[in-house]
Amino acid sequence: METEIKSSSFFKTIDQKADRSLELLLLFYFIFGIFLGFFYETWLVAFGVGALNLILYYGIKFLLPQSKAYQYVGSLVVGVFMAQFIYQMHGLFEMHFTAFIAIIILMAYQNLKIFIPVVLFIVVHHSIFAYIQYIGFTEGVASYQSIYFTQMDYMDFQTFLFHAGLVVVAALIAGNHSIEARKNSLRLFNKIVETEKDFENTQKNIEFAREIANDNYEVDYQLDENDPLGTALVNMQKNLKTSSLREKREKFLNLGLSKLSDIIRNNNSNLSLLMNETLTFIIKYMKLNQGGIFIVNDDDKNDIFLELEARYAYGRKKQANLKIHAGEGLVGQCYLEKDVIYLTEIPDSYIRIRSGLGDANPRTIVIVPIQRDGQMEGVMELASFSALEEYKIDFLKEACESIAVALNTTKVNDRTKMLYEESQRQAEEMRTQEEEMRHNMEEMEATQEELARKNKEIEKQSAESKSLLTGLQSLMAVIEFTPEGRILEANKNFLQAMGYDLQSVQGKHHKIFVSPEYEQTEEYQNFWKEIGNGEAKKGTFERYSSKGKLVKLNAIYTPIADNSGVVQKVIKLATVLEQ
Structure with missing residues (x-):
């Protein structure tokens, strides 16, 4: 469609140039007709026929601007001008050459059919007027003899054939050149289109290469099969994308484990804080939506269960006291099997991710055992609206191994520290309560003194205001x-x-x-x-x-x-x- 529009615009430019040449010729012929009027006083013919010719041409062009009919009318009009000049010059043979000038001008349209109107007009005109003049000479009809078609007594059939034949040959030669010119124009147009396409491909390749240089390997590229450079760039994009993805995954794994190690090192003195900080980091780092960490409670060796220690946007009921035994639900099954569970089809009643605007089912659930050398320390359950790539699940496995080591160490330390802190807290609470009571007593005494002072000021101001108002009321x-x-x-x-x-x-x-x-x-x-x-x-x-x-x-x-x-x-x- 775009090529057709460009083709139409290209050949329209050719037609416009041809129009200007034809219109200059018509204007010249009109002026030339007036010039001929000086010799034989044929003013009426010069102005009348010439003006009608121009009106016919420009009228059709104005009334049918989207049609090429005016071009064929122009071809006919130059033939009429030739007949006008022959008449004005009383059959002067040289006036026939104005038709050949017109044929040369019409070649600019690069259209074989454009010669048909002028050739037909010349043949018909010569046939009719030659016959009329011939009848006038042979039969002695004076009015027929003065039609001014030729300066000879009459034009015989042989001469007529020569005239008509020469016009036809000239038109055929001109038409052949027009066809060749049209073919050359078409080849030129195709070359221009091809050049523009090559330029467009070059610009696309430059822009594509710029995107690749900016590490944008996801940019879409409409590959042209005939564009070897574009093919090479696409292959380069694929290779760079593969390398970038591999580097991205390695960086994701190493950076994540490094940050996790920092969190474990900075929070290993408190089990609850460690689990919450760890869970928050993993969810934000992996851009997940919800999660929880269940740790093994083995205080009673006869009743070992998993309890919810840390949660992030967790929506389960009674989550604060949630306890799960081995084999119970997916979390219990993960604990039992010591293997990752990855789900992409989540039942509606299993879990919901809620926000202030609404809630929805997650798209994926991943449950990872927190273990080290086969020793289970807990289970991590995570939910997301998007699928997890394999390298992210690998990261979770390695992260859970680090968490298991930290968890085992922290649980022991945390229990010991809890007993110590409890005794310290009770003693500190007693000191704090005594200090608060003393501070409250001091504040109460200061408040009472301030209230007494303000009451005196208010009473004084009230008395002064009443005295002033009484004076104003009277005056x-x-x-x-x-x-x-x-x-x-x-x-x-x-x-x-x-x-x-x-x-x-x-x-x-x-x-x-x-x-x-x-x-x-x-x-x-x-x-x-x-x-x-x-x-x-x-x-x-x-x-x-x-x-x-x-x-x-x-x-x-x-x-x-x-x-x-x-x-x-x-x-x-x-x-x-x-x-």
């Missing part, structure tokens, strides 16, 4: 609002100034003191929003009494906030300037 107009502007309290001075009593204003909004026009303004709406946000307002304010009279107040609106900064009420202190 100024005072009113209290909610943060939204609803009236809570108002003193006598304010009520007298505004002509209200307390019962008539209490619970109503501040807007009863402003004009209806000002109430609707954005300024007034923002006024209470800003106060509600803790912003004080002061200045001269115009308010209206109960009787609608203007009262000018010099006032300040003060927001009163609680300890958290939330405004609880608004106090307005005002003096009357004008009433």
Whole structure:
């Protein structure tokens, strides 16, 4: 499909160049016809026929832009121009050569069929007009003799055959060259396509090689069978991928065992911590999802069982007290057989991996015995949403051998240390409790002293505030609002100034003191929003009494906030300037 599009575009360019040549010829022929009008005053023919020719050609090209019909019309039009010139020059033989010029121009289309309209027109034109002129000469018809087809008395049949034959031969020669030109163009196009394909393959190979150089051996490459370099690169990718995979597995094994050794060395003093750190490392290192470590409890030689010591995202019920005997379930079976169990078909009721968004069955379960020289120390059970490669299972086997050695040593040390720590812990707890009791007593005494001091300060501030408020109440107009502007309290001075009593204003909004026009303004709406946000307002304010009279107040609106900064009420202190 892409090649067809490129082919269409390539040959369309050839047609466009041929169009320009043909259109220049048509324009020249039109001007040449006007030039010939000077000799025989054939202006009407020059303008009329010439203009019709151009209109026919360009009209078809405009009406059918996706068709090649205009090219065939152009071939016909150059024949019509030839007939026009012959007529204008009263049958001058030299005018026949304009048809040969047109045939040369039409070769640019590289299309044999393009010559058919002009050749047919010339043959038909010569046949009809030669016959008419012949009848006019032989039968003495004057009007037939003046059709200006040839300057001879008439054209005999032999001369006609020579004319028509030469035109046909010229058209065949031109057509043959057109066919060869088309073949050459096609070969050139194929060469271009091949070159582009080679260039595209080269670019793909460069990009592919760059990906390989960047250690990206998983990149997909669409190999062309005819591209030896691409084949070599693909083979190189496979070899490098194999080497990289082998190196990756060896690195995974060695690095994992090295890190595990560090964890065992740093946590061998505590069995529980060692198992949890070990399990967490293995799950994260192998990118698993869930797991647990069961260790052998042989305190009672008559009742040996496996108990869950460490877990990671474990979802079993009663997991804290989970005990499994030999041969019981898959874990017990692994303990009994001392071999790895690897499952890829997990029953729905066996285990679920849960998260905050949901839960799902794992895709794989692997159960590995923790043993050293046939001595079982425990079992590790792991679950994952993805399959495990063989080299990862090999890593688990070697890791469990290291864990078995550490487990055996740590269990003995841990039991001894547990007894020692228990005695130390009890003694430390007693010392800690005594210290806490002493510290609590000191804090209680300090708290009581601080409370007494603050109570005195509060009583003093309360007395001062009451004295100040009493003075203000007697001198100024005072009113209290909610943060939204609803009236809570108002003193006598304010009520007298505004002509209200307390019962008539209490619970109503501040807007009863402003004009209806000002109430609707954005300024007034923002006024209470800003106060509600803790912003004080002061200045001269115009308010209206109960009787609608203007009262000018010099006032300040003060927001009163609680300890958290939330405004609880608004106090307005005002003096009357004008009433």
